[in-house]
Amino acid sequence: MMKYTESHEWVREEGDVATMGITDFAQRELGDVVYVELPELGKSLVAGKEAAVLESTKAAADVYAPLTGEVIAINSRLKEEAELINRSPEGEGWIFKLRISRPEELQALMDQATYLSRTH
Amino acid sequence: MEQRPPSITALFERHLALGAKMAPFAGYMMPIQYRSVLEEHHAVRSGAGLFDVSHMGCIDVEGKEAAEFLEALSVNAILKKAPGRATYTLFAHPEGGTIDDLIVYRLSRERFYLIVNASRKEIDLRHLAEYAGSYHVTITARFDLSILALQGPKAPEFFPAFQGKAPMEVWEEGELRLSTTGYTGEKGGEIVGPKESIQALWDELLQKGVQPIGLGARDTLRLEKGFALYGHELSESILPTESVSKWAVKTEGREFLGKEAMLRPKRYAFGVKLKEGIAREGALVTKEGEPIGVVTSGGFSPTLKEPIALLLVDRKLSINDHVEIAIRKRTSLAYVVPLPFF
Numbered sequence: 001m002m003k004y005t006e007s008h009e010w011v012r013e014e015g016d017v018a019t020m021g022i023t024d025f026a027q028r029e030l031g032d033v034v035y036v037e038l039p040e041l042g043k044s045l046v047a048g049k050e051a052a053v054l055e056s057t058k059a060a061a062d063v064y065a066p067l068t069g070e071v072i073a074i075n076s077r078l079k080e081e082a083e084l085i086n087r088s089p090e091g092e093g094w095i096f097k098l099r100i101s102r103p104e105e106l107q108a109l110m111d112q113a114t115y116l117s118r119t120h
Numbered sequence: 121m122e123q124r125p126p127s128i129t130a131l132f133e134r135h136l137a138l139g140a141k142m143a144p145f146a147g148y149m150m151p152i153q154y155r156s157v158l159e160e161h162h163a164v165r166s167g168a169g170l171f172d173v174s175h176m177g178c179i180d181v182e183g184k185e186a187a188e189f190l191e192a193l194s195v196n197a198i199l200k201k202a203p204g205r206a207t208y209t210l211f212a213h214p215e216g217g218t219i220d221d222l223i224v225y226r227l228s229r230e231r232f233y234l235i236v237n238a239s240r241k242e243i244d245l246r247h248l249a250e251y252a253g254s255y256h257v258t259i260t261a262r263f264d265l266s267i268l269a270l271q272g273p274k275a276p277e278f279f280p281a282f283q284g285k286a287p288m289e290v291w292e293e294g295e296l297r298l299s300t301t302g303y304t305g306e307k308g309g310e311i312v313g314p315k316e317s318i319q320a321l322w323d324e325l326l327q328k329g330v331q332p333i334g335l336g337a338r339d340t341l342r343l344e345k346g347f348a349l350y351g352h353e354l355s356e357s358i359l360p361t362e363s364v365s366k367w368a369v370k371t372e373g374r375e376f377l378g379k380e381a382m383l384r385p386k387r388y389a390f391g392v393k394l395k396e397g398i399a400r401e402g403a404l405v406t407k408e409g410e411p412i413g414v415v416t417s418g419g420f421s422p423t424l425k426e427p428i429a430l431l432l433v434d435r436k437l438s439i440n441d442h443v444e445i446a447i448r449k450r451t452s453l454a455y456v457v458p459l460p461f462f
Contacts, residue, residue, distance in 0.1 A: 031336070032158040034420035035398050035427065053448065055398040057157040057336055057420060060448070083158075 002090075003066070003106060004115035007048075010090055011066040013106060020066050021094040022054070022085065025119040031056045033085040036078040039096055043071045047105050052095055054085065067105050069098035129174035130266045130315035131322055138332055145335055146238035148175040153334040160337035161422040164304055168272035169333035170325050177241035178265045178312055179248065181232045183257035190224055190232060193251055193377050195360050195369040203228045206288045206301050208368055210360040211247055216381030217356040219247050221348055221365055223301055225290040233297065235267065235310070237350045251377065266318035268311045270325065271333075271341075275308025278330050282309050303338065305345035305460065343428065344421050346391055346459035352401060353389065353416045353430055361385040364430060364459060387413065390437050391461055392454035394418075394427040397447040399454070404446040405431050415445060423462045429454065 003011050008026035012019045027033065035055035045051050045065035052063040074096045078084060084093040100106075110118075126144040135142060140151035151172065153160060163169045181190060191199040196209035203226050211219040220240040225233050236244045241263065248259045276282040281298055290299040297312040311321060326332060339349070348354050348365045360369050361382040366389070371379060399418035404411060413433030421428045429445065437443070437456045444451040 031153065032156050034158075034422075035396075037397065055420065057340060057422075058152075060398065060400070086156075 002112055003109035004112065005064065005066045005109060007064050008119075009064060009066045011106075011109065013100070016100050016103070017072065018067055018069065018098045018100050019094050020096060020098065022063060022089055023115070023119070024089050027086050027089040027093075030054060030061055031058050033082045036082050036085065036095070038074040038076075038078065039071045041071055041074060045069060045071060045098065047102070054082075063095060065098070066109065067098055067100050068102045069100045071096050072099050073097035127175075129172055130319055131172045131174065134319070134322060135172065135332075140332075140334060146175055148238060150175055151332070151334040153336045154332050157334070157336035157340060158422050160331060160333045161340050163331040164272045164306060164333055164337065164341055165423055166273065168270060168274040168278050168308065168330045169304075169337070170322065170330045171269040171271065171333050171338060172267075172322070173269050173310070174266040174318070175238035176267055177234075177236045177238065177244065178262040178267065179234045179236060179241075179244065180260040180262055181234060181248070181257060182230055182260075183255070184230060185255040186230055186232050186257050187226075189252065189255040189257045191374070191376065193248070194224065195376060195378070195382070196224075197370045197374060198224055198226075199374075201226050204289055204291060206290045206299050208288075208365075210354070210365055210368060211244065212360055212376075212378030212382060213356065214378055214381065216359045216361075216378045218350075218354040218358055218360050218363070219356070220244050221350055221354055221360075221368075223299075225297070225299055225301075227290060227292060227297070233262070233312075235312070240350060264315070265312050266315045268318055268322060268325075269302050269304075269308070270311065270330065271302045271304040271306045271308040273307055275306065278325055278328050279308070279311075282307070285309070303347060304341040305347075305462075306341075339417075340419055340422055343417055343419055343430070344423055344460065344462040346430065346461060349417060353432070358387075358432065359385055362387040362389060362432065364389045364391075387432050387434055388436055389416070390431050390433065390456050391459040392429050392431060392443065392445070393424075393457050393461075394429065394445060395453040396427070397445075397450070397452040398427050399429040399445045399447060399452070403429075405433055406444045406446070406451070407435075407442075409444075412443065418445075421461055428461045
């Protein structure tokens with residue numbers, strides 16, 4: 001089930017693991033992404049705090065951790081193919097996976113209908 | 121400074137109709153991108169792209185002593201340039217700081233026009249007026265004129281007047297001023313004319329399949345070529361001889377405003393490639409930990425597919441020398457490369 005943050009990240013929760021990335025709306029606003037700074041594997045992230053950086057042709061944008069947890073996978077393809085963020089923001093352009101330590105935080109995130117109503 | 125609402129160019133409605141992302145730039149609402157900066161960049165490198173650069177300022181300088189006047193203000197030699205030639209040059213203060221970088225176009229013995237940066241138009245006019253004094257010269261702001269840049273390897277196919285011309289030529293066809301000049305390092309040129317003609321030409325070229333290009337790609341294109349952008353590589357506190365434009369400073373056998381002051385540069389401009397990360401303007405540059413300067417422009421080169429930057433540093437560096445650049449909380453290694461990057 002997809003959930004969304006106020007800062008335009010999406011998160012897909014499967015058991016205690018969550019995959020995250022930025023939304024289609026966010027990639028359109030950002031423009032062409034040319035460089036991605038990924039978090040380190042094993043790093044502990046706190047919901048709402050900086051987790052990664054996307055550099056577009058225009059500017060740098062922080063990506064925030066949608067949930068608290070430990071980074072258990074990063075999308076290494078983004079190192080060579082940052083454009084996946086633009087081409088497939090909610091698919092091949094995922095950024096990292098977390099082992100969720102505070103599942104109750106999911107309740108605070110928006111569902112798709114709410115998120116889309118905010119960005120359209 | 122007084123805040124005025126942004127001006128618009130004669131092509132404003134067309135930019136909106138094309139769905140451009142618009143933003144204020146140097147007092148004008150300008151198209152930043154139509155589709156994607158990367159796509160637009162590649163369109164210019166591989167085909168042809170059309171830029172609305174009507175925010176830039178055209179200034180006519182005419183009269184018996186127009187050549188002598190411009191020679192006295194210009195770091196590059198103007199007097200010896202034949203009619204039909206365009207020259208990249210800079211104006212400087214007596215203290216050497218850069219007033220603007222510009223192109224001087226010589227239409228005939230006594231008729232010149234300049235194209236100056238949008239952000240510096242009024243300052244250029246004041247500078248010209250201040251020094252015009254004893255010269256037989258008339259200075260006329262032609263900010264009523266619109267300006268297009270048609271750039272790319274296929275530009276001459278779309279605009280046959282550019283065919284068979286060498287770079288840096290200028291000529292007139294009817295009410296249009298044509299020149300093989302530009303800011304992308306590609307073939308093609310620039311077209312100056314009354315707004316109705318420029319609007320019609322814009323429509324015609326797009327209809328033929330030329331891509332419209334925004335200021336976003338204009339910046340990545342010029343950065344790959346190592347060209348200065350005023351306010352970044354150049355300013356009133358940067359000497360022309362401290363910048364990537366120092367090649368244009370011709371000191372031998374001629375005098376010009378600011379010459380003495382710019383003979384002793386204290387800083388040097390270099391291009392670097394970064395190992396990782398994108399360096400942005402203002403980022404600190406160190407060498408083995410010691411601060412030596414700043415990034416003046418940085419970004420991702422869409423052609424080379426790697427990060428590049430221009431630096432202003434307090435010492436001479438050699439090709440392949442390593443420096444460190446601060447990027448947010450980290451530093452990235454960078455190494456000096458020859459300019460242009462591409």
